[in-house]
Amino acid sequence: MxxxxxxxxxxxxxxxxxxxxxxxxxxxxxxxxxxxxxxxxxxxxxxxxxxxxxxxxxxxxxxxxxxxxxxxxxxxxxxxxxxxxxxxxxxxxxxxxxxxxxxxxxxxxxxxxxxxxxxxxxxxxxxxxxxxxxxxxxxxxxxxxxxxxxxxxxxxxxxxxxxxxxxxxxxxxxxxxxxxxxxxxxxxxxxxxxxxxxxxxxxxxxxxxxxxxxxxxxxxxIQIHPTSLYTEEPGRAFLISESVRGEGAVLIDKDGKRFTDELQPRDIVTQKIYQQMEKDQMPYVRLCLKGYVKGDIAKRFPMIYEHCLKQGYDITKEPIPVTPAQHYFxxxxxxxxxxxxxxxxxxxxxxxxxxxxxxxxxxxxxxxxxxxxxxxxxxxxxxxxxxxxxxxxxxxxxxxxxxxxxxxxxxxxxxxxxxxxxxxxxx
Ligand SMILES: Cc1cc2nc3c(=O)[nH]c(=O)nc-3n(C[C@H](O)[C@H](O)[C@H](O)COP(=O)(O)OP(=O)(O)OC[C@H]3O[C@@H](n4cnc5c(N)ncnc54)[C@H](O)[C@@H]3O)c2cc1C
The missing domain is CATH 3.50.50.60 (FAD/NAD(P)-binding domain)
Structure with a gap:
């Protein structure tokens, strides 16, 4: 002992x-x-x-x-x-x-x-x-x-x-x-x-x-975070920080249209995303930084940029697929x-x-x-x-x-x- x-x-x-x-x-x-x-x-x-x-x-x-x-x-x-x-x-x-x-x-x-x-x-x-x-x-x-x-x-x-x-x-x-x-x-x-x-x-x-x-x-x-990077791979879901939306990024549906106010509380945004996924019959919605987040995106969010790039998405050029995930207790x-x-x-x-x-x-x-x-x-x-x-x-x-x-x-x-x-x- x-x-x-x-x-x-x-x-x-x-x-x-x-x-x-x-x-x-x-x-x-x-x-x-x-x-x-x-x-x-x-x-x-x-x-x-x-x-x-x-x-x-x-x-x-x-x-x-x-x-x-x-x-x-x-x-x-x-x-x-x-x-x-x-x-x-x-x-x-x-x-x-x-x-x-x-x-x-x-x-x-x-x-x-x-x-x-x-x-x-x-x-x-x-x-x-x-x-x-x-x-x-x-x-x-x-x-x-x-x-x-x-x-x-x-x-x-x-x-x-x-x-x-x-x-x-x-x-x-x-x-x-x-x-x-x-x-x-x-x-x-x-x-x-x-x-x-x-x-x-x-x-x-x-x-x-x-x-x-x-x-x-x-x-x-239990808090479900609205935006983790969508993947079919098992393992820990990669978070796309709320500050990305805080700095202007928008959520879009399968036709590229905005469907909600991205800066509502987490539980509300999560609910809106689930509803949109259901409507679109898709396992994700998309988050668009290009044209919305001011300044150098890769410099402001270097870790997210690198991770997404490894997964095949360039956040400075294209929207990324996101889906909610359990996040906080x-x-x-x-x-x-x-x-x-x-x-x-x-x-x-x-x-x-x-x-x-x-x-x-x-x-x-x-x-x-x-x-x-x-x-x-x-x-x-x-x-x-x-x-x-x-x-x-x-x-x-x-x-x-x-x-x-x-x-x-x-x-x-x-x-x-x-x-x-x-x-x-x-x-
Ligand atoms: C991806 C992600 C991004 C986040 N971003 C933010 C943010 O920007 N701002 C913010 O305020 N919050 C954020 N959070 C939430 C925040 O990080 C956590 O709520 C906070 O750090 C929890 O700290 P903690 O010390 O309670 O636990 P943790 O940092 O999780 O540490 C838990 C520790 O307990 C140990 N442990 C667990 N069980 C046992 C056991 N049985 N025996 C021995 N050791 C054990 C673990 O090994 C670990 O060392 C984020 C969370 C995640 C997952």
Missing amino acids: KKFDVIIVGTGVSGLFAALNLHNDRQIAVLTKAALNETDSFLAQGGICVQADDEDFESFMEDTLSAGHYENNREAVAVMINQSREIIEDLLQAGVEFDRDNSGFSYTKEAAHSRPRILHCKDSTGREINSRLLKKVQELSNVTVMEKITVTDILSENGRCHGVTVRDISGKYENYCAQATILATGGIGGLFKRSTNYSHLTGDALAIALKNKIRIRDISY MGGIETDLNGRTDMDSLYAVGETSCNGVHGKNRLASNSLLESLVFSKRAAQDINRNRHSVEHPIFPEPSEFSCEERILEDKDLIMSEIRKGESNAGEH
Whole structure:
């Protein structure tokens, strides 16, 4: 059995930022079931929201609430917006280089934003942020970062979390004890046939929560992104960032006609695309950049340009086929505004958590921001509550019981989601 002060499960932005904000006299383990950079955070393209100026608070709030169908936790939204500039300052300190123009930061706009307030690093914002944070964490002597370690359960007794059970790459199980545990395991895209997420993101923390009767929330609130590149190949769907539409690209039907306002909230645009696909009897609609996106398209969206070119499409010259794909999970393990779950010493942050900030539908580019704001608050909460307890003696985990639990739990999540869908009217 290993012992730490804090265990963080996940190397996306939420897990890493929590590690950076914990006091450096604490022994911290940061674990991931995959390679260090195999996180959805690394894939984030469009950018990160920030309150653009003092006048922007009200309109940022209204855009977030309106996209979320007014089901958001307003207090959480206010906290997120109020802390947004501080978070951007932290990222600049960590070395993140946002794109700039002659007047300073270059802000872009995405669907359902009433004004430009999104900072970006070309079309690889997540890669820039996640790799800078990872480098900072790797410099800390009090943090042990471990790859290919899968958390299969938590250790708990009398309503308190004492750490996690893990499985290493050889299949060996072990218990890791900690005074505080942070679940930062990301989304659930791996449970879906077509998703923009990494396939290893299968909602493991959610399954663990369901097993251990930890409160969950809004589990049927799943965001389908309107535009992923259409392909008949299996595997992760490649996202065509919302900022492409934000900068002018239009959606066209099989006859080349525009059929909707591209800058409505994601769930509405997705619905319109599905309706058009049905009308056209086609598995996709098309997205046209040429003639609509101003400036040098290949320079503004280099990663999307390269990827599409490899697939046989030149976005500077022709429309590309796009279709919706599962993208984001608004629901999750219920937390308060400091990432606390209803189990003592167990925190959840990032996409696996839910404090209601996104309501029923997340506003574009609010996810990186929300992950950073609330993981910092969780770390600060742990810093304030430093009392240690003696860990009980937990039995050595058996291979059979752990393996079986994880397999069962995938079905458990999907059946909970379906249950949530049938109760959707009650939310
Ligand atoms: C293609 C794409 C583009 C996006 N673009 C944007 C954008 O422009 N702006 C924006 O705000 N948001 C964007 N998002 C959403 C955003 O990137 C994510 O919501 C956010 O990064 C989630 O961060 P996270 O730290 O919660 O999880 P992740 O970054 O997904 O990290 C999850 C971590 O948990 C680990 N893990 C999972 N299960 C286990 C387990 N059982 N044991 C051990 N480790 C485990 C994983 O290996 C990984 O390290 C995008 C998402 C995608 C997929």
